[in-house]
Amino acid sequence: MDNHLLIFGFGFTSQAVADRLQSKFKSICGTTRSAEKFDVLKQQDIEPILFDGETVSAELQLALNNATHLLVSIGPNSNGDPVLNAISKSGDQFKHLQWAGYLSTVGVYGNHDGEWVNEETECKPVSKRSKERVATETEWLQLGRQTGVPIAIFRLSGIYGPGRNTFMNIEKGKARRLVKPGQVFNRIHREDIAQAVDLAIEAKVAGIFNITDDLPAPPQDVVTYAFELMGKEPPKEIDFASADLTPMARSFYGENKRVSNNKSKTHLGMTYHWPDYKSSLQKMWSTGSWRKS
DSSP states (O other), X not given: OOOEEEEESOSHHHXXXXXXXXXXXXXXXXXXXXXXXXXXHHHTTOEEEEOOSSOOOHHHHHHHHHOSEEEEOOOOBTTBOHHHHHHHHSXXXXXXXXXXXXXXXXXXXXXXXXXXXXXXXXXXOOSHHHHHHHHHHHHHHHHHHHHOOOEEEEEXXXXXXXXXXHHHHXXXXXXXXXXXTTOOBXXXXXXXXXXXXXXXXXXXXXXXXXXXXXXXXXXXXXXXXXXXXXXOOOOOEEEGGXXXXXXXXXXXXXXXXXXXXXXXXXXXXXXXXXXXXXHHHHHHHHHTTTSOO
């Protein structure tokens, strides 16, 4: 039987997944909110499907019916998870489904004052969006138990890659060295996310996995190092307490933790190709892969 992948929310991360998995699937469909993006998806051999977050069109219904694998890269909203809501309207859509994956966030852990967390750590989400993520994760895992379909939850840290990274922020004049004592963040290159999805599909793995780098670090250190690689003088440090930030940007700093990726290595067989910010920035700068491909 041919394999067919349906990706809900074809964007920055999904593109890397599709590039890696293209040869393994007879077809890959990707949803988008805008018909204007159809040509871009077609150029990447992706069959575009319009999905406004609510309506299950005939094209989407057919893709659901044919899908052997499903990847969800759409966040929840106040009405719950758009994909689960769509699936509930669409009838018998699991007759061919062998595996499903949901791209979540390490934000579900909330604040742990810089301590290490893993997949067994209690989730204490702070923001509304993180609370919605926890609820959605629970629903997907419950659906897996009900249907017998293996469902993997990937908890991702701050995503970067071509066209979306510290070098780009510097080039655009948007890089700042915000300093909040004790604050650290993890990061993840989109190609390592693609690797995790590939491995999970291959083994039909279910469960929760942190997909994140080996080196949680203060954000100002990352900016400083990128400036050094570019041979430029970094900007002055800015005290977080007095910084002019949007409420959303400030809320990210309210969640401080070090995220372990050990389970992804032992259970998925992950070998991170972008394991820490220093080697990753070095590789991107030397190869020029920091620019949008």
